[in-house]
Amino acid sequence: MRNKPVQSHRSWLSLSWLNLLRSITIALCFLSVPVSALAQDTIFTDGFELTAPQTDAEAARFLTQASFGPNPAQIADLRAQSYASWFAAQRAAPITLQRPTVELEIAALAQANPQPGPAYRRVRLDKWWDTAINGPDQLRQRMAFALSQIMVISDVSGTLFGIAPMVAEYHDILARNALGNFRVLLEEVSRSPMMGIYLSHYRNPKTDWTIVNGVTTPSALQPDENYAREIMQLFTVGLIERNRDFSPILSGGLTVPTYDQNIITSTAKVLTGLSSQCTGNANIGGIVLNRNCGCSGIACQFSTTSFFAVPPVFSAGPNLMGAVIHPDGYAPMLCFPRYADTGRSATSQDGYAILPAPFNSKTLIAGVPVGPSPAACHSGTPAADQQGCINYCDDQIDTLLDALFLHPNTPPMVARQLIQRFTTSNPSPAYIERVARVFERDSQGQRGNLAATIEAVLLDEQARGTPDANFGKLREPILKLTALWRAFGADQGSSGTYLVNTPETALLQRPLGAPSVFNFYQPDYIPAGEFTTLGLYAPELQILSEATSVSAADFLYTRVFAGYNTANPNSTSFTTPPAAHLPPAFIDALPVEANLLIDVLNTRLMYGAMSAGMRSRLISLLTGPMAGADARRKALSTIHLILISPEFSAQR
């Protein structure tokens, strides 16, 4: 078992890196975190105690934070148990995966009517909507969505635009590890060709050095620095040294950078040599994808052809745009030692000699060294040395990931971002520290337990207590839509799909479809004006504008009224539309009387937090100008007004 000794804060810096290197060659096997041991019956935090929600509204508020939105069944389910047992059930719930069904569905569609990959993007999105609305593993899926905004890839453009199975598999990586261990997650993300393509460390070759007459000369080509930078800046340690409560560590009054350009250059060298595995032909739902490896076993990792061979896609269109892709295309990348930086020359003339310092070694974050490969690694490496070369290559990536995982910045960085995604844009330093401590060490002494970490986020006294004025966050636009669909149900339309394929045009948000690796918005975004005066962060406000406040409102109107005919003011007929819609049975089951209707909507959409003023204004609409309208129109109109209201805009 890859069971690292738990390090106290910062003491890991004094570890012997030789020992660490040795330990990380032990195979990964902590995929199964002991679940039962994590269950806690009571949460005590500085005298704060809570075991279960006391009201439906409390349950709904918790579920607003922890899921894609509360619905009556889920509220009742939570009311019947403790938070601890709810978390245990969520950890145990079967994982809803997307890629296996997405690729089979696309394969069936593509065989009937072959089109280029972009035609099938909607299949992935449809599966995503379905998972968010109906998935029983709500906490896991909500966590996967949060992680997709931290470790970002995107199908909004580029190669991933048209290969839905790859993006679906990336979602599955996040979902599988969402309640697992951060170190495993980091490795699966870093090894995934989706991230490799998005941040360009896929088929990223080293610099080829030559030593001629004692003169060491590099080739013109340098390792790509893209992933090296973003895995540190965005996914793990961030730019400056921080305390456990996220406050910056100051030296002489100045912040201290976590890394410099030299460390970036070294890190980029470690991230060389990764490319697709080659496993031969594959059959996806009846579509045969021929993949002629011309090699077998680890010999493939020494094949130049194999390094550059792109897994085949089935497509009626040109280039890489593929409906379905060979599984090698989304399976973890393998190391090809000939293209990995080994600290050695690339030519046989000098016997692939170890380069003179400093070119023979790499210095990673916090001074972690990586020396040259003991074996010469090239396309003609003899069989006896091949495994050694592969081990060197795998080990240096492990060394990097360990260094980032064990860095003291990573717990507060992850803690703060998860808190921002789930509960509040402005957690107190103490809140961050409490969560970071759990990330550092769960009840079993394990570092990086994400299930325990998210439990700490959601059960913290700041999350569960009465919110102060600045607590909370602007609701993400996508989460407004899922809240609607979960609260009232969402049936697929006559098209057999949800047919909400480009939510980004109105909402500026698309699941796994951010404009860049910096996500839809950034954790440190401070809007101009009052937020600047108050010194408060508000990431989601980065995509709220005069334009989007209205486009989102119009979009939600279309969703609320999909299928409902409003031509006659006093009767609202329904015809199943092509797209997702609120089932009439659910709307017709709502109370008719204005007070009772508002009560139900208040609980379901606003966890009972609607102000008296808003309540009375909505009731006056229903009993005044809309008194003659039918019950459906009243309910739907009120639902939409709530969805676009200021009070609903924030989750508190």
Place this chain on the structure above:
Amino acid sequence: MSFITKTPQDRRNFLKTLSGGIASAAAWSTAAQLGLIPSAAAQNANQGSGYKALVCVYLAGANDAFNWLAPRDSTTAGSRYDSYQRSRGGIYGSGNNSGLAIDFQSLLPIAPSNQSISFGLHPAHIDSSTANQSHLGLKSLFDQNKLAFVCNTGPLLEPLTKVSYLGAGRKPAQLFSHNDQENLWHLGFADNTLPLSRTGWGGRLAQALAGNLANGLSPSISIAGQSRFLTGSAIVPYQLAASGVDTLDNYSASSTANFQSARRSVLGDLLASSSESPFVREYSRTMSRSLSVGESLAGLLSAADGQINTEFSAGSLSDQLKLVARMIKVSRTTLGATRQVFYVRLGGFDLHDGMFVNGQPIATTGHGELLTQLNQALGSFWSALGEVNARSEVTTFTMSDFGRTLSGNGNGTDHAWGSNMLVMGDSVLGGKLYGRYPQLILDNDDASNMDYSLSRGQYIPTTSVEQVAATLARWMGVTDSSALDAMFPLLGNFSSSNLGFMG
């Protein structure tokens, strides 16, 4: 409802309408909502006579500015072009797929009047045409002296040499990081710890100069979402979608169908309600602005004064710039605006990979595809500025995160520092290069030419961002040196606050 102010009474009514929507919000928000000018800035209002506007075209992801504009003197060994192609790992094509230099013949030759050698523009920059119209490309605009480049610019705290960079020189924080360096370009100086760092230089400039409130419309306008660049201490940018003003459907205040006016009335009351949550307040302010200012703007833009005949090429940047042209027209003719700052954005420049597409034309694929969009959008915009007779009044310029490494990583490059930017307009002293165009040598330390680069050709800038910004601010009307120093607090660290590219 269309709203066109004719009389002071109308104007007061309009302002009253606006303030009614946010009556319960904090005092700060009232100022921002109405774009009220703080008294200090109001004293400068007389500098805002006539009409002038800046249009910032942000090239997101970091444009490869040394393939955008390259030396083109000769191919002989030791020439500037030879140095360029060697630093870029050779010429792309003919068996060298990891070379990044553009072949000599493909570069479009230009002859800057203040340089001793010829330069070449990326082959994307030819003249273009739409269905019924033709538009100049950047090469023609340069040849006609409508366009200049400012070379090797970037955020600096103080002038640096290679020695001071490696030693005790003060360097901007988080060099080579996209979001951090973009932020410094927006701030207009390289210290993000100052109180002024919550604002952008376009916003500060607009706030200082917008003597006319243009009927409640913020003088800083974004067609590309939130932008620090456009934010002032007392103004927030008005944000438009490239498609124009999106007005709220199904909530018409003047329609009783489907209870629209009744529901609109409820919405208005909800937006006017107070809340203890700043998130709720911000949502209310934003949507209120959209309902009030937005609906009047929609009316103006749909009227004759909001239309232009110039055809724009397809694409996001063209859509954005077309709306800028229409906004300029209505702002001058109908709203009486005197100073405006606009912000548009084109993404995709972070080409760690995909600089070229194997077997495809350099001019229109990879980096060339992005530059073609830029070239056609700016060409169409130039035509439109001609149509609305604002070529002297509008100056367009680019900013980008940073330059890119000269040495490649395959078919792309990595993050660097100093970069080139363009300035376009009839008021630009065009056909020239300003600042210092680097020698393009890896790991260079040449004090005689002030030419300093790191191992992969990351150039230390020789012109700082505030020098460019101050030059543009002077043209806009901030000529007082103490006012410039207040707007750009580190300006005094650099030799000149006027680079001379504006007439």
